[in-house]
Amino acid sequence: MSSKQKIAIITGNAKGLGKAISEALTGIGFQTPDVIRRSDYDLTKPEAAEKLVKDTITKYGRLDLLVNNVGDFIHKNISDVNITEWHEMMNSNLNSAFYMCHYALPYLRSGYSTASGAKSLSPHVRAVSLSEQSVSDIDEHNNTGGTVKNYKHILNIGYAGMEHFRTYPNTTAYQASKAGLLVLSKGLAKAEAANNVLVNMLSPGHMENTIAPYTLENISVGRLATLKEASEAALFLISQNYITGQNLEIAGGWGL
Numbered sequence: 001m002s003s004k005q006k007i008a009i010i011t012g013n014a015k016g017l018g019k020a021i022s023e024a025l026t027g028i029g030f031q032t033p034d035v036i037r038r039s040d041y042d043l044t045k046p047e048a049a050e051k052l053v054k055d056t057i058t059k060y061g062r063l064d065l066l067v068n069n070v071g072d073f074i075h076k077n078i079s080d081v082n083i084t085e086w087h088e089m090m091n092s093n094l095n096s097a098f099y100m101c102h103y104a105l106p107y108l109r110s111g112y113s114t115a116s117g118a119k120s121l122s123p124h125v126r127a128v129s130l131s132e133q134s135v136s137d138i139d140e141h142n143n144t145g146g147t148v149k150n151y152k153h154i155l156n157i158g159y160a161g162m163e164h165f166r167t168y169p170n171t172t173a174y175q176a177s178k179a180g181l182l183v184l185s186k187g188l189a190k191a192e193a194a195n196n197v198l199v200n201m202l203s204p205g206h207m208e209n210t211i212a213p214y215t216l217e218n219i220s221v222g223r224l225a226t227l228k229e230a231s232e233a234a235l236f237l238i239s240q241n242y243i244t245g246q247n248l249e250i251a252g253g254w255g256l
Contacts, residue, residue, distance in 0.1 A: 007060045009052065011036055011043060011100065012070030016209050017157065020227035021067060021234045028235070036070075043070055044091035049099035053107065063107040065238055068097035069157045071177070075212055078172035086173055093177035097156055098184060105188075108152040110196040151198050153238045156185045160205035160251035171212065182247060189245030198244040200237045204230045205251025220253025 008025065012018040013036055041048045056063060071093035074085055158178045167175050182201060189199040206214045207225045216222055233250045237243065 005060075006064040007056065007062055008065035008067065009036075009056055009063065009100070009104070010067040010069060011096070012157075017204065017207070017227055017230055018067070018069040020231040021069065024228070024231035024235055043096040043099060044088075046099045046102075049096065050103045053100070053103040057107055063104055063152075065153045065155070066100060066104045066108065067155045067157070067234070067238075068100055068181075070096055071157070073174050073211065075170050076173070077169045079169070081173045089173045089177045090180070093174070094180040094184070097181055101154060101184070101188060104154070105192065105195075105197065108154070108195075108197045109192070110150070110152075151196050151241050154185075154188065154192075154197065154199040155234060155238055156181050156199070156201045158182055158185075158201045158203035158247060160203045160249045161255040162203060163247055164255070166255060185247070186245045193244055198240070200243060200245070201247040202230070202234050202237060203247055203249045203251070205249065205254040218254055219251070220256060223252065225250055225252055 010018055010022050010025075013022050036052065041052045043049050043052070053063070072088055074081070074089060076085065158181060159175070162175065162178050162182055185199050185201045188197075192199060204225055206212065206219065207227060207230060209227065210224065214224075216224075230250050233248055237246075237248060
């Protein structure tokens with residue numbers, strides 16, 4: 001691997017949106033090793049998040065993008081959610097993202113560099129690399145004449161409607177964890193912009209792999225989102241050099 005190639009960690013990439021984002025990145029030049037398995041990295045534990053980041057740095061020598069996609073879902077009336085289920089929602093959707101950001105940020109911030117070629121990465125880590133030529137093409141597209149900094153990115157995955165705090169009893173625990181993630185995203189965006197790290201959120205509505213009940217009548221465009229459409233939105237956000245602290249909904253008008 002060239003020392004100029006860019007590296008990303010995508011959590012929750014074995015299936016669904018995480019896998020779709022990985023495949024979309026591959027389509028524009030990323031190389032994708034293996035998936036991140038919970039049996040190897042239980043990201044609800046801070047030591048596992050630390051190990052995943054350090055394993056990636058050991059192998060590749062740098063980190064340019066973090067996508068926090070991992071997270072569980074529960075469809076259960078909030079009055080019936082027990083303490084264990086509540087903690088599971090917070091740990092998988094909010095705490096895991098905080099742990100990953102905490103350990104990844106020192107390597108994402110401007111000025112970090114290290115020699116490559118150290119110990120090998122666990123085969124279960126999915127890291128992706130984009131050629132310098134492809135990155136240059138993206139930067140040139142966004143360059144308006146001034147110097148475009150080499151920004152790095154964090155992308156957190158939310159859900160459509162969260163900014164309006166529309167809540168439903170059967171998904172309140174899940175929504176509470178994602179609302180916390182939105183606040184975390186905006187706070188990090190403000191704190192880390194000076195370090196050349198941009199932080200955004202992508203919030204899909206009902207997608208083709210949805211497990212939550214829905215009616216098409218509540219979706220303005222009258223259909224579910226495809227994983228491809230959501231992954232293309234992710235590519236848009238991580239290709240930008242002037243967007244940070246934003247939540248992009250991919251919901252087809254759901255909840256309007």
